[in-house]
Amino acid sequence: MKLAHIRSMKFSIVGTGNAAWHFTKMLLEADHTLLQVYARQPHKADEFVAWFGGEHAIEPEELSTENDLVILAVSDQGISEVAAKIPAEVKLAHTSGGTSLSVLPQKQRAVIWPLQSLTEGVDIHYKNMPMCVQANDDEWQHELVRVFGGISDKCFGVSEEQRVALHMAAVWANNFSNYMFRVAEQICKVHELPFHVLQPLIDETAQKLHSTSPLAAQTGPANRGDLNTIKRHLEMLRNNKELSDLYRSISEQIMNHRNGF
C-alpha cells in the first residue's frame, strides 16, 4: 500500500517529548490517524494518549505493522537502543539530523528532520518549517516527501551525504555563530560593557539574510582590508592566544574569500 494513494495515513509515535508532540500535532492536523503511542515511561504515554488519542503500546514489540509510519522521536542517544526493540517489519523513521539512517535496523527506515527547534506547546507555522527526508528506498522517500510536503511547503528529499552536509552547515550557522556571540559577550564582560547593546546588530545580521546572501551581507574591517583596525583589535587580544588566533584566522579567510569561495 503506497502512502501516496491513501488519504489518511496510520502512524504511531515513540516518545512523548518536544518532537513527539509536534509530529503528532502536525500529522493529526493533516488528518492522519494516530494508532499507538509508546514511551519508556508508561505514565507519560498515558498522558500523551489522554491528550492526543491513540492506544498505549506497553512494549515497543507491540508497535504494529499496520502503521504506514512509526516515528521514533526520542533523544539522539536513545535512538539505536529503542529501535532495536521495534519489529523489523515496522516502517520506522527517526527525527534527528545528526544521526545516521543506518542506526535503524528496520527494513524500511527513514530520517525526517525538521530544521527548526521544536518545543512542546510553542506553536510552529508548519507550512514554513523546512524538513528534510531521507529513506533507504527511493519509492518510500518519494512517498514521505509527498506526505510531509502536504504539511510543509519546504519539505525535500536528501541523500545520506546531503543530510550530513546539511547537519554540518547547521553547526556553522547555529552553533558556531553562537560561539561568536559568546566571544563578543566575553569581550563586553572584560571591559565592563553591557552585552545587550549588541542585540540590534545581532538581529540585523540574521534578518538581512531574508533578503540578501551572506556573501553580499559581509562587512567589517577584514572585508574592506582595514589592516589598522585589525591590528588594533589583535593588540587588545594580545593576552588571549586562543581568541587572537581565531580572530586572525577568520579575518584572513574573509580577506581571502572577499569575492566568494
Next chain:
Amino acid sequence: MKLAHIRSMKFSIVGTGNAAWHFTKMLLEADHTLLQVYARQPHKADEFVAWFGGEHAIEPEELSTENDLVILAVSDQGISEVAAKIPAEVKLAHTSGGTSLSVLPQKQRAVIWPLQSLTEGVDIHYKNMPMCVQANDDEWQHELVRVFGGISDKCFGVSEEQRVALHMAAVWANNFSNYMFRVAEQICKVHELPFHVLQPLIDETAQKLHSTSPLAAQTGPANRGDLNTIKRHLEMLRNNKELSDLYRSISEQIMNHRNGF
C-alpha cells in the same frame, strides 16, 4: 554654556548620507535646532536643507562656534580629511565606532556611535537604539550622554578603550557570525542544498539571545562532546584545510569553555 542647561541645542551636520539623515531626524524630533549643513557635494547640501531646514554652509570653515554640537557624519575614510578643515573651536563629534577620537583635531571632540545600521528613510525606534558616547572631556561627555539619553534609553558613556573593545565585540557578533553563515551557504552549495532552509535556525540563534545568554544558548556536537559527529564533519571537510582547521579550532574552544571563559 552647558548643554544640560539649555532646552534646545543648536547643532549642525556635515554629510548628507544615512547617518546624517538619522542624526538630523532624531535631533529635530527631540526639539533641537538645525543651524547649518555642509556637504562636499553642494547640491546634496541644498537638497538636505530643502528637506530638513537650516542653512547651507558652502565651506567647512563656515561652521559656526555658535553650535553646541557639529556632527561629522561622513564615511570613515573621509573623517580626518574633513575634520581638518573645520575650525578648531567647533565642538565636533564623529559617528564611527571604528575610528579613534584622536583623529579629530578640535579642542572639544567626541564620538557618538549608534550600534545599529542607519539607512535613510528606514524608520528606527530611537528610544531602543543603543548609542555610545565618548568625549575628550568628562563634563562634555556627561552633557552629551544627557542630550542623547533624551533620545535613546540605551545611551551610555565609554572610554577610548571601551569603544575599541565594543567595536571589536561587534566584529565578532556581526561580521564573524556572518562569515559562519557564509561557510554554511558554501557547504549547501557544494552539496546542492538550498541555503534558505537554514534561515529558521539562524533566526532562532539570534532571537534566543533576547531571553538567554549565549553561554546558555550554546548547543551542538562540540558542546555535548560528541566526537563521532565532529569526526564525520571533519571527514567531509578533508579537502578543505582552511575550513577544517577553523571547524577544529572553534569546536575545541567550545569544548574548552563549555562552562564559560
